[in-house]
Amino acid sequence: MSCDCKNVNSDLSLIEETLQKYASDEGNLITILQNAQEIYGYLPVDVIYHVAERVGVSPARVMGVATFYAQFSLKPIGKYLVMLCQGTACHVNGSERILRAISEELGIADGETTDDGLFTIKCVACLGCCSLSPVMMINDDTYGSLTPEKAVSIVRALKAKEA
Amino acid sequence: MKIVIGQGSCGIAAGAAKVYKALEGINTGAFELGSTGCIGMCFLEPIADIYDGDVLVKRLVHVDEKDAERIAKAVCENDLDSISDLFITDDDASFLSQQTRIALRHCGIIDPTKLEDYTAIDGYRALKKALCEMTPEEVIDEIKTSGLAGRGGAGFPTWFKWNAARQSVGDRKFMICNADEGDPGAFMDRAVIESDPHTLIEGMLIGAYAIGASEAIVYVRAEYPLAIINLKRAIEQARENNLLGENILGTGFSCEMRIKAGAGAFVCGEETALIESLEGKRGMPRLKPPFPAQKGYNQYPSNINNVETFANVAWIILNGGEKFAQMGTPDSKGTKVFALTGKIKKGGLVEIPMGMTLREVIFDIGGGIRDDAEFKAVQMGGPSGGCIPADKLDTIIDYKALGATGAIMGSGGMVVMDQTTCMVDVARFFLDFTAKESCGKCVHCRLGTKRMLEILERIVAGEGKEGDIELLEELCEGIKDGALCGLGQTAPNPVLTTIRYFRNEYEAHIKEKKCPAKACASLLRYSIDADKCIGCTACAKKCPVAAISGSVKQTHSIDAQKCIRCGQCASVCRFGAVTVC
Numbered sequence: 001m002s003c004d005c006k007n008v009n010s011d012l013s014l015i016e017e018t019l020q021k022y023a024s025d026e027g028n029l030i031t032i033l034q035n036a037q038e039i040y041g042y043l044p045v046d047v048i049y050h051v052a053e054r055v056g057v058s059p060a061r062v063m064g065v066a067t068f069y070a071q072f073s074l075k076p077i078g079k080y081l082v083m084l085c086q087g088t089a090c091h092v093n094g095s096e097r098i099l100r101a102i103s104e105e106l107g108i109a110d111g112e113t114t115d116d117g118l119f120t121i122k123c124v125a126c127l128g129c130c131s132l133s134p135v136m137m138i139n140d141d142t143y144g145s146l147t148p149e150k151a152v153s154i155v156r157a158l159k160a161k162e163a
Numbered sequence: 164m165k166i167v168i169g170q171g172s173c174g175i176a177a178g179a180a181k182v183y184k185a186l187e188g189i190n191t192g193a194f195e196l197g198s199t200g201c202i203g204m205c206f207l208e209p210i211a212d213i214y215d216g217d218v219l220v221k222r223l224v225h226v227d228e229k230d231a232e233r234i235a236k237a238v239c240e241n242d243l244d245s246i247s248d249l250f251i252t253d254d255d256a257s258f259l260s261q262q263t264r265i266a267l268r269h270c271g272i273i274d275p276t277k278l279e280d281y282t283a284i285d286g287y288r289a290l291k292k293a294l295c296e297m298t299p300e301e302v303i304d305e306i307k308t309s310g311l312a313g314r315g316g317a318g319f320p321t322w323f324k325w326n327a328a329r330q331s332v333g334d335r336k337f338m339i340c341n342a343d344e345g346d347p348g349a350f351m352d353r354a355v356i357e358s359d360p361h362t363l364i365e366g367m368l369i370g371a372y373a374i375g376a377s378e379a380i381v382y383v384r385a386e387y388p389l390a391i392i393n394l395k396r397a398i399e400q401a402r403e404n405n406l407l408g409e410n411i412l413g414t415g416f417s418c419e420m421r422i423k424a425g426a427g428a429f430v431c432g433e434e435t436a437l438i439e440s441l442e443g444k445r446g447m448p449r450l451k452p453p454f455p456a457q458k459g460y461n462q463y464p465s466n467i468n469n470v471e472t473f474a475n476v477a478w479i480i481l482n483g484g485e486k487f488a489q490m491g492t493p494d495s496k497g498t499k500v501f502a503l504t505g506k507i508k509k510g511g512l513v514e515i516p517m518g519m520t521l522r523e524v525i526f527d528i529g530g531g532i533r534d535d536a537e538f539k540a541v542q543m544g545g546p547s548g549g550c551i552p553a554d555k556l557d558t559i560i561d562y563k564a565l566g567a568t569g570a571i572m573g574s575g576g577m578v579v580m581d582q583t584t585c586m587v588d589v590a591r592f593f594l595d596f597t598a599k600e601s602c603g604k605c606v607h608c609r610l611g612t613k614r615m616l617e618i619l620e621r622i623v624a625g626e627g628k629e630g631d632i633e634l635l636e637e638l639c640e641g642i643k644d645g646a647l648c649g650l651g652q653t654a655p656n657p658v659l660t661t662i663r664y665f666r667n668e669y670e671a672h673i674k675e676k677k678c679p680a681k682a683c684a685s686l687l688r689y690s691i692d693a694d695k696c697i698g699c700t701a702c703a704k705k706c707p708v709a710a711i712s713g714s715v716k717q718t719h720s721i722d723a724q725k726c727i728r729c730g731q732c733a734s735v736c737r738f739g740a741v742t743v744c
Contacts, residue, residue, distance in 0.1 A: 025443075026442075026443055027441070027442045027443040027461070028443055029443035029444075030423075030426050030440065030443050031423075031424075031443075033426075034385070034424065034426065064445055065443070065444065065445055068428060068445040068446065068602075069425075069426035069427045069428050069446075070426070070427030070428065071385050071426040071427040072426065086347070086596075087347035087348055088347040088348040088504075088505070088542060088545065088576065088578045088589075088592070088593075089347070089348050089504035089505050089510075089578050091347075091589075091592050092505045092506060092578060092580055092584055092589075093505070093506075100729075124386070124427075125345060125347060125386075125427070125429060125596070125600075126345070126346070126347035126348060126349075126350075127386055128172065128344065128349075128350035128353045128386065128387065129172055129173050129176050129205075129350070130205075130348055130349075130350055130502055130504035130505075130510070130576075130578075131173055131205030131206060131208075131502075131504055131510035131511055132173055132176055132177060132205065132208075133504065133505075135176065140388060142172060142175065142176035143176065144173070144176045144177060145177075
């Protein structure tokens with residue numbers, strides 16, 4: 001991965017309040033990164049450097065945490081984050097077909113974002129709605145008992161809303 | 164009359180919030196409207212309960228927002244028979260009546276957003292009893308009498324952990340709740356936090372008093388937003404009512420509580436990895452000893468229990484450990500919650516006394532297999548557990564008995580599988596999971612799971628070789644012995660149990676290049692039965708790679724070279740002419 005820190009220019013003042021509150025304790029690193037991701041939508045590399053400096057640890061240490069946990073993204077994520085559950089019950093009930101249908105509809109694979117920045121597909125561990133499997137979550141809304149057709153129509157409705 | 168809507172995450176996903184909104188919109192004050200958490204009957208969601216005072220008069224199931232008007236009318240005019248089509252059937256109602264609920268005792272009954280609902284049904288009475296009438300040692304003794312064991316998976320005696328933490332010396336001590344419920348197929352912890360957060364707080368406070376902790380932390384998965392919201396609110400309510408904080412209820416006991424949202428890592432369910440994560444680091448397990456009871460969070464003595472374990476504590480203190488110990492088997496006391504899912508007719512949360520058989524849970528409570536298909540296996544314990552076959556259905560639910568099958572009690576995921584599930588693919592699925600979730604600290608787990616996954620991927624792709632099964636078994640033994648933490652040590656279980664009970668399926672994949680369950684796409688051959696095909700062209704139109712040829716009213720055929728085995732032709736054919744072998 002080439003370094004693109006010179007190309008990003010995030011507004012670091014947005015994270016100031018979080019840093020004031022948490023930066024004094026290294027133990028709060030995950031909380032700080034969660035807030036940063038909430039603010040910027042992902043973890044821009046200049047924010048990672050800034051957090052490291054303020055917390056008083058190396059950027060490598062912050063990067064280590066950012067890459068360890070599934071919640072953090074180093075790339076911008078779409079307006080709609082489509083999380084496809086890959087739990088056991090969903091697997092047994094055909095989650096793979098749902099992934100295939102949505103990937104085809106959006107023209108992107110797991111972990112990718114559409115060129116218009118609207119959709120990101122992310123396969124996630126169990127969402128805990130196993131009785132409604134297969135399940136997906138789009139931002140904060142959960143959709144259950146999916147079929148490939150139903151999943152595609154949900155995505156199409158969102159597309160239509162944005163058109 | 165009061166209408167109460169079940170609004171756990173599953174209920175909301177099924178449309179409960181829309182039903183609530185619709186009822187709210189038409190309510191002019193003629194009836195009372197309320198919400199509750201997860202009732203646990205996920206297969207009937209959305210559910211609306213009609214109460215007359217405290218008495219549940221009728222349970223309505225599969226309600227839709229379109230039904231709102233007639234439900235409201237029926238309630239206002241006291242004419243429930245007009246909505247009899249929505250009534251729960253006796254058969255479905257037996258899903259709940261066959262259960263014994265302790266950990267879930269308030270779920271689906273109280274409104275989780277209201278402290279007064281909780282206190283009205285004995286809430287915080289156990290805390291009062293513990294703080295005012297019992298010494299910490301007596302609390303630990305009561306838990307010892309109950310025989311309560313850790314419900315997160317390991318089944319370690321709770322009193323023993325509490326006692327070790329109590330005897331450990333430190334300026335500060337921590338009571339930590341592991342709510343990082345990561346086992347795919349398990350959701351009881353989410354249900355408890357969402358539906359009855361005060362039970363968790365009360366259980367933790369009693370534990371904190373017992374071990375002498377003045378700080379408590381709940382580590383919750385970030386994937387459970389509703390659980391976090393409800394718990395946050397409950398903590399504030401408890402604080403406002405002097406049930407948390409300084410000098411609780413004037414007893415001199417003080418304890419603070421906070422929530423830490425996890426960031427998505429399965430390994431953080433391991434207690435030392437969870438502690439690392441609480442400290443803001445990568446969640447990698449530590450070597451034990453020292454155990455958390457000696458050196459845990461920030462090197463202070465700490466005790467970690469699972470949500471369901473804590474959910475039993477207040478009940479035990481109020482009703483006595485003896486009463487809890489009367490339920491279950493000599494080895495396993497009390498009740499256990501299971502998340503019954505997969506190819507089951509009635510899926511949801513099931514809490515039963517230990518000692519019931521798997522058959523009773525799956526067939527009597529769960530109603531058997533969906534579409535009356537044939538039972539093949541039940542997966543228990545998630546990635547650390549295993550698959551139990553049909554001839555072991557009379558195994559009782561007990562730590563030892565389940566362990567003897569090669570599976571484990573685990574946190575309570577129970578995923579039922581029928582003949583369409585390929586057991587080799589299930590093993591591959593779990594290894595894919597553990598290989599991705601392995602933290603990378605120890606070689607046995609990091610590389611061992613990866614090598615096993617590669618072999619399983621080869622087998623399901625039709626490239627299995629003689630000797631693969633033996634190689635898998637050898638790797639399994641090595642990883643079991645060599646891995647640092649529970650994640651690695653138990654990762655081979657799904658492979659070992661499927662080899663033990665379904666070796667013939669492995670052999671069919673390797674030797675005959677066939678998948679008996681017809682689930683592994685690479686091993687399937689699609690063809691068209693000339694006797695049944697009428698030449699409607701539906702399959703040819705649907706085929707995404709133009710592998711099907713044939714003109715109208717002529718028998719079609721599939722080019723095996725071009726076919727990508729997506730199965731779309733079989734799903735569109737109305738004449739059953741597409742055969743798979």
